[in-house]
Amino acid sequence: MSYFALLIGKLLRFCLNVFGRGSSLPGKIALKIDENILSKFDFPSLVIFVTGTNGKTSTTHYLSNILSEAQYKTMTNLAGANLVQGIVTQALEYSSFNFTIQADAVVLEVDEATLPNIIEDIKPSHILMLNLFPDQEDRFGSVEELAIKLNKALVTDSKLILNANDPRLAWIGESHPELAITYYGVDKISLIQPSHSILCPNCQQELSYQWQHYEHLGYYSCSSCGFKTPFVQYMARKVDLNQQVFDLDDFSYPIPQATSYTLFNVLAAVSLALDLEIKEETIHSAIEGTEIVRGRNEKIEFADKKIAVNLAKNPAGMNQSISNLLSQETENYNLMLAINNQAADGVSIAWLKDCDFTRLLETPLQHIYLSGSVRKDLYQILLNQGIPKNKLSIEEIASGLEKLTTHPENAYIIANYTSLNNIYKYIK
Ligand SMILES: [Zn+2]
Numbered sequence: 068m069s070y071f072a073l074l075i076g077k078l079l080r081f082c083l084n085v086f087g088r089g090s091s092l093p094g095k096i097a098l099k100i101d102e103n104i105l106s107k108f109d110f111p112s113l114v115i116f117v118t119g120t121n122g123k124t125s126t127t128h129y130l131s132n133i134l135s136e137a138q139y140k141t142m143t144n145l146a147g148a149n150l151v152q153g154i155v156t157q158a159l160e161y162s163s164f165n166f167t168i169q170a171d172a173v174v175l176e177v178d179e180a181t182l183p184n185i186i187e188d189i190k191p192s193h194i195l196m197l198n199l200f201p202d203q204e205d206r207f208g209s210v211e212e213l214a215i216k217l218n219k220a221l222v223t224d225s226k227l228i229l230n231a232n233d234p235r236l237a238w239i240g241e242s243h244p245e246l247a248i249t250y251y252g253v254d255k256i257s258l259i260q261p262s263h264s265i266l267c268p269n270c271q272q273e274l275s276y277q278w279q280h281y282e283h284l285g286y287y288s289c290s291s292c293g294f295k296t297p298f299v300q301y302m303a304r305k306v307d308l309n310q311q312v313f314d315l316d317d318f319s320y321p322i323p324q325a326t327s328y329t330l331f332n333v334l335a336a337v338s339l340a341l342d343l344e345i346k347e348e349t350i351h352s353a354i355e356g357t358e359i360v361r362g363r364n365e366k367i368e369f370a371d372k373k374i375a376v377n378l379a380k381n382p383a384g385m386n387q388s389i390s391n392l393l394s395q396e397t398e399n400y401n402l403m404l405a406i407n408n409q410a411a412d413g414v415s416i417a418w419l420k421d422c423d424f425t426r427l428l429e430t431p432l433q434h435i436y437l438s439g440s441v442r443k444d445l446y447q448i449l450l451n452q453g454i455p456k457n458k459l460s461i462e463e464i465a466s467g468l469e470k471l472t473t474h475p476e477n478a479y480i481i482a483n484y485t486s487l488n489n490i491y492k493y494i495k
Contacts, residue, residue: 069107072100073166076159091148094155105151106188107166108158113139114173114189115339116225118182118217119197119236120210121384122332123149125360126197127176129336129353134172136353137345142170149178151185180207183220194221195228195339197331199235200282200383201421203413210235214268218242228339230331231299232284238268240297251338252299253280253313256306258327260390261423269294281327281390282383301338306330308394318347321355324364325395328387362487364391367494372472376490380412380483385422388481392430399431400477403467405438405486406445412483416441424452433476435459436467439486464489 076097083090097104117127131143142161144153154175161168177185179199196217201210208216214235221227221243229236231250240248260281267274267289274294279285288295305314311322313330320337322330333354340350359365362378379385392400408414419441427435435458437445442461449459462470468490471478482490 069101069104069166072097072104073107073159073162073164075100076104076155077162077164080156080159091150091152091156093159094152094157097155097159098152103188105155105158105185108162108189109165109167110173110189111168111171112192113171113343114175114191115193115195116175116177116182116186116189116191117195117197117335118177118179119195119230120179120200120202120381121387122197122328122335123176123178125329125363126195126332126335127174128360129333129357130195130339131174132357133336133340133345133350133353134174136356137340137343137349139172140170141172141174142168143174144176149176150181154181154185179213179217183216186220186223186225190223191225193228193339193342194225195335196230196233196236196239197335198230198233198284198383200381201418202381202383203415204417205413205415211268214239221246226342228335228342230284230335231297232280232286232331234265234274234283234287234294234296235268237297238294241269241294249301249338249342250297250299251301251334252296252303253330253334254302254304254306255286256280258308258390259394260327261386261426267292267294282386284331301334301341303330303334315341318351320347320351323354323357323359326364326387326391329363361491362482367491369468369494370472372478374471374478374480376480376482376487378483378487379481382418382421385419385481389423389426392432392479393426396430396477396479398477399433400479401434401436401471401474402427402432403436403438403462403471403478403480403482404445405464405467405480405482405490406441407439407483407486407489408441409485412485416444419445419448424449424454427454432458433474436462436470438462438464438467439482439489465493468493 079093134141226247231252255278262279265283270292272291277286303313377388
C-alpha cells in the first residue's frame with residue numbers, strides 16, 4: 068500500500084509540475100492511500116523543523132540558503148506548505164523509489180499545530196522555535212494551550228534551538244532537561260514597540276521584566292518560582308537596525324531588512340548554522356543572497372507606483388508592521404488594510420481588536436483604504452480606537468489599489484494571507 072501511495076504521489080507530482088502547478092495535492096492523495104506514508108521515508112540524519120507563530124517562512128529560507136551555501140543538498144518545503152500534506156508532497160519529490168530522501172539536509176517549515184502529528188514520523192535532529200504569539204485561536208487554541216501541546220509533543224531526542232527572549236519557549240526548554248538545548252537571544256536594545264508582560268508559564272504569577280524588546284519578548288524573571296531568562300549562548304550584540312547589522316561572537320552579520328522581526332529570524336538561522344559548525348563567512352554570504360519572501364516588506368509595482376507590502380496575520384504581526392511605518396516613514400503616505408477571515412486566515416476577527424492602530428496617528432498618515440471580507444468590522448474597530456472618520460474609507464481590492472496608486476503620496480499595504488493572494492492577482 069505504501070509503495071502504491073508513493074508511485075501515485077510521485078506521478079501526480081510529476082504531472083502537476085509539467086503543467087506548472089505547485090500544490091499539496093500529491094501529498095493529500097498519497098495520505099489518503101496510506102495515512103502513515105510519512106513514517107516510511109528514510110530521511111537524512113540532519114532534519115531541522117522550524118516552528119513558531121511568526122517568521123517561519125523567512126527563517127526557513129535563510130536556513131536552507133545557508134545549508135546550500137555550505138554544500139549540503141537541501142530539501143525544503145515551499146512557502147506556506149507547512150501542513151502534513153505539503154510536507155508529504157515535498158518528500159515525494161525528493162524520495163527515490165525505495166523511500167530514501169535524496170538530500171543531505173532537510174529544513175522544514177512546520178505549522179505549530181502540525182508538529183505534534185509528524186514529529187514521531189520524521190524524528191527531526193533539530194527543532195528551531197522562534198516565538199509563540201496569540202494567533203488564530205479557533206485553530207490553535209490559546210497561546211498557553213499551544214505551548215503546553217508543543218511541550219508534550221517533544222518525545223524525540225531532537226536538539227532544541229530556542230529563543231531565550233520568549234518565556235514560553237524557555238519554559239518548554241526548562242521542561243526538557245533530557246534534551247540538548249541551545250538558546251539564542253537579542254541583547255538589551257531599544258526597539259520602540261508595544262510590549263506587555265505575561266504570566267509565568269511555570270507558576271502563573273505575573274513575570275517581571277528587566278527589559279522588553281516587543282510584545283512579551285525580553286528579559287524576565289519570576290519572583291514566585293525563580294523561573295528566569297536562561298543563559299543565552301548565541302547573543303546578538305551591537306544591533307544597528309539603521310545600518311542593518313549585528314554582531315555575534317565578534318563576527319558581523321547582515322540584517323536584510325531593517326525590522327526587528329528580521330533581526331530575530333536571521334539570528335535564529337545563524338544560531339542553528341553555528342551550532343552545525345558552519346563557517347561564519349558562509350553564513351554571511353548566504354544571508355546576503357537570500358531573496359525577500361513575498362509580503363515581508365516587499366516592494367511591488369502597480370500602475371508604475373511602488374507599494375510596500377507587509378503580511379500581518381495576528382496582533383504581533385500587525386503591531387510590527389505599524390512599527391515599521393513609525394520608524395521608517397517620514398513622508399505623507401496612504402495605507403490599504405486588507406483583511407479576510409477565510410479558513411486559512413482564521414474565521415474569528417477578535418484579533419483585530421488586540422492590534423494597536425492608534426500608533427498610526429503618530430505617523431504622517433493621510434488616508435486608510437479598508438478592504439477584504441471584514442472591511443466593515445475593521446472600519447468600526449479603527450473608529451473605536453480613535454482613528455478619525457475622514458481618514459477612512461471602505462473599498463473593494465481593485466478600487467482600493469487604484470486609489471492608493473493615483474495619489475502622489477507613498478503607498479503601503481498591510482494584508483493577511485488570503486487577502487494578500489487576492490492583491491497579487493491584480494499585480495501579476
Ligand atoms: Zn513562576
